[in-house]
Amino acid sequence: MQVIEREKLLNRIDDLKQAHGTTRSALMPILQNLQDEYGLISGLMMQEVAHALNIHPVEVEGVASFYSFLHPNIKKGKYVIRLCQTISCDLMGKSRVARQFENELGIQFGETTKDGLFTLEYTNCLGMCDQGPAVMVNDRLFARVTPEKVPQIIANCRRNFLKSDFPQIVPSDVQKSGPLLSNKLKHGDALKKALGMSRSDVIAIIREAGLKGRGGAGFPTAVKWQLAGAAVSDMKFVVCNADEGEPGTFKDRYLLHEQTDLMLAGMTIAAYAIGAEKGFIYLRGEYQYIREHLNQAIEKRKNSKLLGQSILGKKDFNFDIELRMGAGAYVCGEETALIESLEGQRGEPRNRPPFPVDTGFEGHPTIVNNVETFVDASLICAMGAKWFMQHGTEKSTGTKLFSVSGDCERPGIFELPFGISVKELLKEVGGQDAKAVQIGGASGRCVPRSEFERAIAFEDVSSGGSIIVFGQDRDMLKVAKNFMEFFVEESCGQCTPCREGNVKLLEGLELLEKGECSSSYLNELIKLGHTIQIASKCGLGQSSPTAFLSIVEHFKNELLGRVQTA
Numbered sequence: 354m355q356v357i358e359r360e361k362l363l364n365r366i367d368d369l370k371q372a373h374g375t376t377r378s379a380l381m382p383i384l385q386n387l388q389d390e391y392g393l394i395s396g397l398m399m400q401e402v403a404h405a406l407n408i409h410p411v412e413v414e415g416v417a418s419f420y421s422f423l424h425p426n427i428k429k430g431k432y433v434i435r436l437c438q439t440i441s442c443d444l445m446g447k448s449r450v451a452r453q454f455e456n457e458l459g460i461q462f463g464e465t466t467k468d469g470l471f472t473l474e475y476t477n478c479l480g481m482c483d484q485g486p487a488v489m490v491n492d493r494l495f496a497r498v499t500p501e502k503v504p505q506i507i508a509n510c511r512r513n514f515l516k517s518d519f520p521q522i523v524p525s526d527v528q529k530s531g532p533l534l535s536n537k538l539k540h541g542d543a544l545k546k547a548l549g550m551s552r553s554d555v556i557a558i559i560r561e562a563g564l565k566g567r568g569g570a571g572f573p574t575a576v577k578w579q580l581a582g583a584a585v586s587d588m589k590f591v592v593c594n595a596d597e598g599e600p601g602t603f604k605d606r607y608l609l610h611e612q613t614d615l616m617l618a619g620m621t622i623a624a625y626a627i628g629a630e631k632g633f634i635y636l637r638g639e640y641q642y643i644r645e646h647l648n649q650a651i652e653k654r655k656n657s658k659l660l661g662q663s664i665l666g667k668k669d670f671n672f673d674i675e676l677r678m679g680a681g682a683y684v685c686g687e688e689t690a691l692i693e694s695l696e697g698q699r700g701e702p703r704n705r706p707p708f709p710v711d712t713g714f715e716g717h718p719t720i721v722n723n724v725e726t727f728v729d730a731s732l733i734c735a736m737g738a739k740w741f742m743q744h745g746t747e748k749s750t751g752t753k754l755f756s757v758s759g760d761c762e763r764p765g766i767f768e769l770p771f772g773i774s775v776k777e778l779l780k781e782v783g784g785q786d787a788k789a790v791q792i793g794g795a796s797g798r799c800v801p802r803s804e805f806e807r808a809i810a811f812e813d814v815s816s817g818g819s820i821i822v823f824g825q826d827r828d829m830l831k832v833a834k835n836f837m838e839f840f841v842e843e844s845c846g847q848c849t850p851c852r853e854g855n856v857k858l859l860e861g862l863e864l865l866e867k868g869e870c871s872s873s874y875l876n877e878l879i880k881l882g883h884t885i886q887i888a889s890k891c892g893l894g895q896s897s898p899t900a901f902l903s904i905v906e907h908f909k910n911e912l913l914g915r916v917q918t919a
Contacts, residue, residue: 359397359401362397362398362401363401365387365390366383366387366401366402366405367405369382369383369386369387370383370405370406375405375406376406376697376715377406377408377696377697377698378695378696378697378714378715379406379697380402380406380408380413380416380697381416381677381678381680381694381695381697382677382678383402383405383406384398384402384413384416384417384423385423385678385680387402388423388424392428392429392431393424393425393426393427393428393429394417394423394424394425394426395425395426396425396426399413399414399417399425400413406697415699416697416698416699419682419699419700419845420638420679420680420681420682420700421476421680421681421682422638422679422680422681423680423681428465428469429465429472430465430466430469430470430471430472431469431470431471431510432470432471432472432490432491432510433472433474433490433491434454434471434472434473434474434488434489434490434506435474435475435476435479435488435489435490436450436451436454436462436473436474436475436476436486436487436488437475437476437477437478437479437481437485437486437487437488437489438475438476438477438835438838439477439478439482439600439601439795439835439839440600440601440791440795440821440832440835440836440839441478441482441483441485441600441601441758441759441821442479442481442482442485442486442487443831443835444485444758444759444760444821444823444827445485445486446486446499447485447486449499449500450486450488450498450499450500450503451475452500453500453503453504454473454503454507455473457503457504457507458471458473458507460473461473462474462475470510470511471507471510476489476639476681477598477600477683477839477842477843478598478599478600478601478602478639479494479639480597480602480603480605480606480637480639480640481494481496481603482600482601482602482603482756482758482764482819482821483525483526483603483756483757483758483764483765483766484496484497484525484764485497485758486498486499488506489639490506490510492641492642493642494642525603525604525606525607525756525765525766526763526764526765526766527607527765527766527767527768528757528763528764528765528766528767528781528782529767529768529769529781530768531744531752531768531769531770532732532736532740532741532743532744532752532768533612533725533728533729533732533751533752533754533768534611534612534754534766534768536615536732536736538615538731538732538735540614540657540659541614541618541657541659541665542735543615543618543619543622543731543732543734543735544618544621544622544659544664544665544731545665546734546735547618547622547625547731547734547735548625548664548665548667548670550734552582552625552626552627552628555622555625555626555734556575556578556579556582556626557575558733558734558737558738559574559575559578559626559730559733559734560573560575560576560579561738562733562738562741562742562750562751563738563741563742563748563749563750563751564726564729564730564733564741564750564751565749565750565811566722566723566726567723567724567725567726567729567753567754567817567818568594568686568722568723568725568726568817569599569793569796569815569816569817569818570892571749571811571815574722574726574730577710577720577722578623578626578627578720580708580710580711580718581627581629581710581718581719581720582626582627582628584710584711584718586717586718587717588629588630588631588715588717589624589627589628589629589630589717589718589719590629590631590632590633590713590714590717590718590719590720591620591623591624591627591629591631591632591633591672591719591720591722592632592633592634592635592688592691592692592695592713592714592719592720592721592722593616593620593632593633593634593635593721593722593723593724593727594635594686594688594691594721594722594723594724595609595634595635595636595637595640595724596635596636596637596679596685596686596691597637597640597686597724598637598639598683598685598686599683599686599793599794599795599796599817599818599819600794600795600819600821600836600839601756601758601759601791601794601795601819601820601821602756602794602817602818602819603756603758603766604725604754604755604756604766604818605723605724605725605818606640606643607754607766608724608725608728608754609636609640609643609646609647609724610643610646612728613646613647613650614650614654615727615728615731615732616724616727616728616731617650617651617654617659617660617674618659618727618731619722619726619727619728619729619730619731620632620634620674620727621659621660621664621672621674622730622731622734623720623722623727623730624672625670625672627718627720629672629720630671630672630673631672631673631674631675632672632673632674632675633674633675633676633677633695633714634647634674634675634676634677635677635679635685635691635694635695636676636677636678636679637678637679637681637685638678638679638680638681639681641678644676644678647676648676651674651676655673660672660673660674661673677695679694680694682694682700682843682845683839683843683893684700684701684702684843684844684845684891684893685700687702687891687892687893688709688721689702689703689705689709689891690702690703690845690891691721692709692713692714692719692721695714696714696715699845700845701845701847702845702847702890702891702892702893704890709721723817725754725818729741729751744770744771745770745771745772745810746771746772746808746810746812748810748811748812749771749772749810749811749812750771751770751771752768752769752770752771753768753769753770753771753809753816753818754766754767754768754818755767755768755769755778755809755816755818755819755820756818756819756820757778757782757820757822758820758821758822759784759791759820759821759822759823759824760784760787760822760823760824760827761779761782761783761784761787761822762782762783762784763781763782763783764782767781767782769781771809771810771811772808772809772810773808773809774805774806774807774808774809775790775792775800775804775805775806775807775808775809775814776805776806778790778809778820779805779822782820782822784822784824786824786825787802787805787822787823787824787825788801788802788823788824788825788827788829789801789802789823789827789829789904789907789908790805790820790821790822790823791819791820791821791823791832791900792809792814792816792819792820793814793815793816793817793819793899794817794819794821795836795839795840795897795900796892796893796896796897796899796900797815797816797817797819797896797899797900798814798899798900798903799829799832799900799903799904799907800814800903801907801908803907828911829904829908829911829912830862830865830866830904830908830911830912830915832900832904833862833900833901833904833905833912834859834862834863834866836900836901837855837858837859837862837897837900837901838859840855840893840897841855841856841859843893844893844894844897845893847890848888848889848890848891848894850884850885850888850889850890850894851885851889851890851891851893851894851897854881854882854884854885854889854894854898855885855894855897855898857878857881858878858881858882858885858898858901861874861875861878862901865912865913865915866915867915867917868914868915868916868917870913872913875905875909875912875913878901878905879902879905881898882898882901882902883898883902885897885898886898886899
């Protein structure tokens with residue numbers, strides 16, 4: 354019997370090699386496919402996949418054990434119920450939903466029912482921050498889950514979702530549109546306009562518009578494209594970073610649904626500008642339900658001669674896009690960790706230099722841009738740099754999509770000009786009475802009421818798009834603790850300052866919670882936070898203490914001297 358099963362497995366691995374290739378970069382999709390089919394990744398599977406790809410089994414196990422959505426040698430339930438535990442869902446009553454799941458199933462989080470039907474797990478941001486609490490059952494998404502809806506979700510699982518009252522894809526409310534979201538471009542318009550220019554002219558118009566990366570770092574897009582274009586190589590790559598894992602951020606999820614063509618056009622324009630023939634969309638594992646939509650959009654563009662060979666009749670321009678799935682690792686939002694993951698490695702950031710524009714995917718020049726950045730690049734090529742520069746500031750041109758959640762009247766997506774003050778933004782979203790605003794997600798800064806006149810722009814308070822509003826009654830210690838729990842869990846563990854330092858910060862917050870932290874020890878924790886910022890290897894570690902430090906700075910009086918209640 355075992356021989357027959359092994360033969361079937363070998364045949365299946367051969368099929369997957371045909372679909373995904375025989376290089377190391379095929380490892381992740383092969384493991385994901387095997388887990389989907391068998392319910393786990395067994396030791397035998399890891400050995401045979403290693404043999405098929407000519408790598409050591411230890412390397413395969415190292416990759417499989419790194420990602421939270423892969424579970425080597427662990428058989429989970431038929432239905433894996435993942436409840437978002439990050440801050441926006443926490444504010445919306447996640448703990449009561451968790452308790453009801455435990456009550457209904459008779460197990461705790463991290464356990465599987467005896468009949469093997471259900472596994473309960475916590476997960477980090479599901480990109481439904483404006484509609485929390487959010488739950489994902491396998492690849493099916495549930496929004497605005499309340500304790501009374503829990504029995505219905507479980508019953509629907511038992512019936513294989515035959516009579517579900519919950520939608521599969523839940524769109525976010527666009528509360529305010531601007532030139533990006535209200536564009537009237539037709540299918541193919543942006544690419545046609547771009548291909549009417551020279552490669553250098555495309556980069557020049559992006560430079561003139563002052564476009565900076567919309568993922569949060571704000572690196573000038575034209576500089577990245579220019580460097581990759583000037584690099585000498587027989588192969589170059591374009592990567593769309595759709596690994597939107599920052600707590601409080603969900604605007605890319607909307608763009609992936611509603612502005613798909615402009616995103617794909619932006620990737621194609623970038624490929625034309627730098628001379629690339631292959632692109633990847635790295636889609637976070639939590640967005641599995643968007644996969645079919647994106648693949649259909651890619652096929653439609655191929656049929657319209659907007660992708661593939663001799664695009665729009667240009668014989669020397671060939672470009673294709675492949676969709677790759679992440680597997681639950683926030684650190685893969687960092688571009689070098691993302692590239693490592695694409696290559697079939699653990700998602701651990703690289704030392705820099707060299708930079709991806711010189712040495713990226715499989716050693717070739719590679720540009721990695723955010724979903725929103727590619728959409729903006731398309732609009733700039735179609736509408737012109739001056740059109741784009743009508744909004745924003747001199748150093749932060751254009752508009753920005755903000756994902757707004759928390760204690761406000763109108764959560765959802767807002768397109769607003771760069772340079773808007775925190776106060777003005779709060780008026781837009783109905784959060785004027787806020788106590789504080791977290792700008793930039795868990796890795797961002799907590800802005801107190803006394804600083805609401807500050808501008809949201811690269812030159813002042815920068816943001817990749819996450820805006821979380823905290824009302825007057827919110828406990829800022831609990832907020833800080835939630836963020837630190839997130840970073841402790843999501844650290845890749847590669848460098849000591851991040852791996853060990855964040856644990857110490859979390860322990861300090863737990864002491865504050867118990868009322869057992871002296872002011873002198875809190876000062877030591879502040880020093881540690883600054884050390885982590887300086888000494889960590891990548892952006893995750895360098896930004897991980899930011900929320901802690903800003904909350905301690907502005908709300909120290911609220912944190913100290915806690916009295917435990919019975």
